[in-house]
Amino acid sequence: MESLKDKVAIVGMGISKFGERWDASSEDLIIEAAYEAYEDAGVEPGDIQAAWVGTLRSGEAGVTIADPLKLKDIPITRVENWCVTGHEALRNAALGIASGLYDVVLAVGFEKLKDTGMPGLGTGRGANPVYQAGATAPGYFANIATRYFHDHGWDEEQGKTMLAKVSVKNHHNGTMSPKAHFQREVTVEEVLKAPIISWPLGLLDCCPTTDGAAAAILCRADLAKSFRSDPVYIKGIGLSVDPMLPTLRPGFDYVGFEANRNAARQAYEQAGVVDPREEIDVATVHDCFTITELVIYEDLGFSPAGRGWEDIEAGTFTLEGDLPVNTDGGLKAFGHPVGATGLRTAYEIYKQLQGKAGPRQVKNVELGLCHTLGGTPQVACVAILGNSKG
Amino acid sequence: MGPQVCLDSVSRLARLVGVMATVATRTSKRTKEAQTTGIVAAGAYIPLFRLPRSAIAQAWGARSLGGERSVANYDEDSVTMAVEAARDCLNGVDRSTIGGLYFASTTAPYHEKGCATLIAAALDLPSDILTADFAHSLRSGTNALLAAMAAVDSGQAKQILVVAADSRLGYPKSTNEQLFGDAAAAVLIGKDKVRATIDAFVTHADEIHDVWRRDTDSFVRSWEDRWVIEQGYTANMRETIGTLMRREGVEAKDIARAALYSPNPRGGQAVARALGLDPNTQLQDSLIGSVGSCGAAQALLLLVAALEEAKAGDRLLVASYGDGADALLLSATTQVRRGRKGRGVNGHLASKRTLSTYEKYATFRGLIPLQPEPRLRVFEYSGATITWRLRNSILKLHGSRCNKCGTTIFPIQRICYHCRAKDDYTEVSLADQPAKVFTFSLDNLAGGLDPPVVKGVVESEEGQARIDCLMTDCDPDEMRVDLPMEMTFRRMHEGADMHNYYWKARPVRSANGASSG
Incomplete structure (x- = not known):
């Protein structure tokens, strides 16, 4: 198997304002993100040779972006892989470039959730009418928290206080992200007092229901400098799917996910990363719920297994820490329009690698990681980006 | 060998009961061989939740009838309660030996579609079995029991599981809302290792609109109370049980325990007294104070309770009412206490949780429309x-x-x-x-x-x-x-x-x- 390392570059990215976009349709969000990406890369719509679009359930087929962007005479494919969908658009676009068939391609991810009348996310899984009756996304992830608390001997207050620190950190970072859904600090006390959504998770442990879109222009790595002086290179992309619902998997410990570990291993191998804690300078990970971010620290090798909480206590993942995580506010503050999220996590790393992250800029960034985790959860993607071609 | 059938003359019966002029009963003297058919195992189910009648009374500004009633949880119905009672009954029984499942209820969740097959599937019973739904009548529980007995008598099936369940709705604010309870009972009918033999029965049909629910109704309707109790319930029960006792040469003192369906706390006692039985010592507790009147399941539930307390040699009387009456005479065998494993009536009575409000009951039964949820x-x-x-x-x-x-x-x-x-x-x-x-x-x-x-x-x-x-x-x-x-x-x-x-x-x-x- 060949590595994807340094074969593909990202030369332009764009993102819509995330939030409850009562004013904007899917088409408006897509145009907002795509035209920022065009401008950033300095390309015209006619330069795009192929496109991939990711959405969980806000549209079907390639026409979803062909219609608003008036893309003509190019192959466009819709991809979907639960919350990994945005990353899937990026990954397929990268594979299109790496195949040698195309020089310049477009990846778009979006979701228009606020037209559904739905105040919170279901799981979206249609596998069975009765086994999963009553299932919600917070419920699936609350199962992890219950088990994590149990394994660590934490009572409700100890466990929830630990998780609250993740929410406080991400909300703080969100205050420096003008396009995030929320720009508001929260305190540990506020998180603890928030209404329970799915015990033990409260409202401020959960990401919001958000509208948004994100887009990327990708090209052959050897052409990147002709577009811009500071392109970002793809160092590796790993994607892994776990068979069977975690709830049904025999012997499953419920405090970490093989999909995370496998996607990370694939990406690290491609990128040549041996010690992620030391080598990764900044990361955006899938904090759909606070507990998710905690187990991701461990699954991605940022913290030893079972000890992610120690790094929370030590402040490792704050903006000032050794390995800042979710510098843009993460899903918690930036929002989670499902199909857009993968590209949004890449957008932040792209800006950090270019030194254009404004007040939340991390110093000396050379290698960044972005991650998404999908569904119940069973699907994960890790992409590693760098600002120099090795 | 089918049961021997004879018909009594109207005039003799009228003299016996003193109040009826147009009744006829069908009775069976069972052969010695048939009399080995009986109850092999018994089980019950009473939902966890009990609603104090004072909570219903408080909601309506009405008078409490005292005690509490059982309330099926929002996810329970007659089918699910039947499954639970059947599992209680079959605890330790080899399910491959069961040749049939008869389900009785006035509140089956389907008008068209069998429930016995659904219950049999949930119980993991073999598929080459008799299945039948006995419906509509409050008497359907004993109807099913008699049909099962006949099938076992005739050799059509070796063992048949009879399960009765009901969850009837009284009109909000009505007396019935307080009186009704939700429960299920199950008995396994067979010939091997029977706990109690079924010695004789009398059945009597009476076309009367005392209590009814049309196909378009949700709530049970009834005519004037006094007529319902006197001319419907009491007359039919006295008549049918009296005929059985007379025919079998059984006197009141011979009955160890009478398990009598009753629509209210006093009905069974009045019938017992009229038959010469002492309500304090010979009448099985109607469970109306603790569970409620459980429709088609009530007589079987009381039979199951009576078996839990019976000694070898005890003669048990069981009678149910509804468009007439069924009365059965049973004898407990030396097997009556054999290794019971299930919770039975007493175990389920002891395991309970108080439902805090009438509104919870009303929500569980769908009486209050709630805001629809986003799809x-x-x-x-x-x-x-x-x-x-x-x-x-x-x-x-x-x-x-x-x-x-x-x-x-x-x-x-x-x-x-x-x-x-x-x-x-x-x-x-x-x-x-x-x-x-x-x-x-x-x-x-x-x-x-x-x-x-x-x-x-x-x-x-x-x-x-x-x-x-x-x-x-x-x-x-x-x-x-x-x-x-x-x-x-x-x-x-x-x-x-x-x-x-x-x-x-x-x-x-x-x-x-x-x-x-």
Whole structure:
């Protein structure tokens, strides 16, 4: 198997304002993100040779972006892989470039959730009418928290206080992200007092229901400098799917996910990363719920297994820490329009690698990681980006 | 050999009961051989929740009739209660020996579609069995029992499980709303190792609109109370039981216990007195003070209770009412106390939780319309074909145990999770296996009639299989990892305009205290 390392570059990215976009349709969000990406890369719509679009359930087929962007005479494919969908658009676009068939391609991810009348996310899984009756996304992830608390001997207050620190950190970072859904600090006390959504998770442990879109222009790595002086290179992309619902998997410990570990291993191998804690300078990970971010620290090798909480206590993942995580506010503050999220996590790393992250800029960034985790959860993607071609 | 039938003259009966002029009874003197047919096993189900009648009275500014009534949880109906009573009855019984299942109820969840087959599937009974639904009449419980007896007598089936369940609705604010209770009872009829033989019966048909519910009605209607009790219930019961006692040469003093259906706390006592029985010593507690009048299930429920206390040689009288009456005479055998394993009536009575408000009851029964939930939040789609294909997992709670590596998985998987052996497994039943909570969530987003939704994973003792399910009959505050659980058959939702049934987990009932719910 060949590595994807340094074969593909990202030369332009764009993102819509995330939030409850009562004013904007899917088409408006897509145009907002795509035209920022065009401008950033300095390309015209006619330069795009192929496109991939990711959405969980806000549209079907390639026409979803062909219609608003008036893309003509190019192959466009819709991809979907639960919350990994945005990353899937990026990954397929990268594979299109790496195949040698195309020089310049477009990846778009979006979701228009606020037209559904739905105040919170279901799981979206249609596998069975009765086994999963009553299932919600917070419920699936609350199962992890219950088990994590149990394994660590934490009572409700100890466990929830630990998780609250993740929410406080991400909300703080969100205050420096003008396009995030929320720009508001929260305190540990506020998180603890928030209404329970799915015990033990409260409202401020959960990401919001958000509208948004994100887009990327990708090209052959050897052409990147002709577009811009500071392109970002793809160092590796790993994607892994776990068979069977975690709830049904025999012997499953419920405090970490093989999909995370496998996607990370694939990406690290491609990128040549041996010690992620030391080598990764900044990361955006899938904090759909606070507990998710905690187990991701461990699954991605940022913290030893079972000890992610120690790094929370030590402040490792704050903006000032050794390995800042979710510098843009993460899903918690930036929002989670499902199909857009993968590209949004890449957008932040792209800006950090270019030194254009404004007040939340991390110093000396050379290698960044972005991650998404999908569904119940069973699907994960890790992409590693760098600002120099090795 | 069919039962011997004779018809009494109208005039003799009229003299006997003193009040009736136009009655006729059908009686059976059973042959010696037929008299070996009897009750092999018995079981009961009373829902966990009890509603104090004072709570109903308080809601309506009415007078409380005292005591409490049982209330089926929002996810229970006559079918699910029947499954529970049948499991209580079949505890320790080899299910391959059962040749039939008769279900009796006035509140079957389907007007068209059999429920006996559904109950038989949930019980994992063989498919080459007799199944029949006995419906509509309050007497359908004993109707089913007599039909089962006849089938066993005739050799048509070796053993037949009779299960009766009811969850009737009294009009809000009515006396019946306080009097009715929800429950189920099951008896296994056969010839081997019977606990009590069925010695004789009398049955009597009486066309009378005293209590009824049209096909378009939700709530039970009735005519004027005094007429209903005097000319309907009391006259029919006295007449039918009196005929049985006279015909069998049984005097009041010979009866150890009389299990009499009663629509109210005093009805059974009045009948007992009229027959010369002492209500204090010879009448089985009607359970109206603690459970309520349970329709088609009531007579069988009282029979099950009587058997729990009977001694060898006791003669038991059972009578039910509804469009006439059925009366049966039984004799407890030396087997009457043989190794009972289920909870029975007394075990279920002791395991209860007080429902805190009338509004909860009204919500459980769908009497109060609630704000509809956004469609995407809850899985409420379904499909007849999906449920049919997955029936062994959904209805029977079967998992698969890999023949190669021994891994047990639920639901049934064609390819083993661990060793990927293909189509090489043995189905195993998880329904009656103890389980414990592995993890859980208390979900306020999922909606439902009794939030929070308690959902999570239980681990079965059978191969440590994990079951993803909802949890029910539980106090959210009491949930914890490793809590001992048992599986219970429940109604899930109405996707595809069908009743969708599946299994949930509940805390082991004996472990429940009497806290408020």
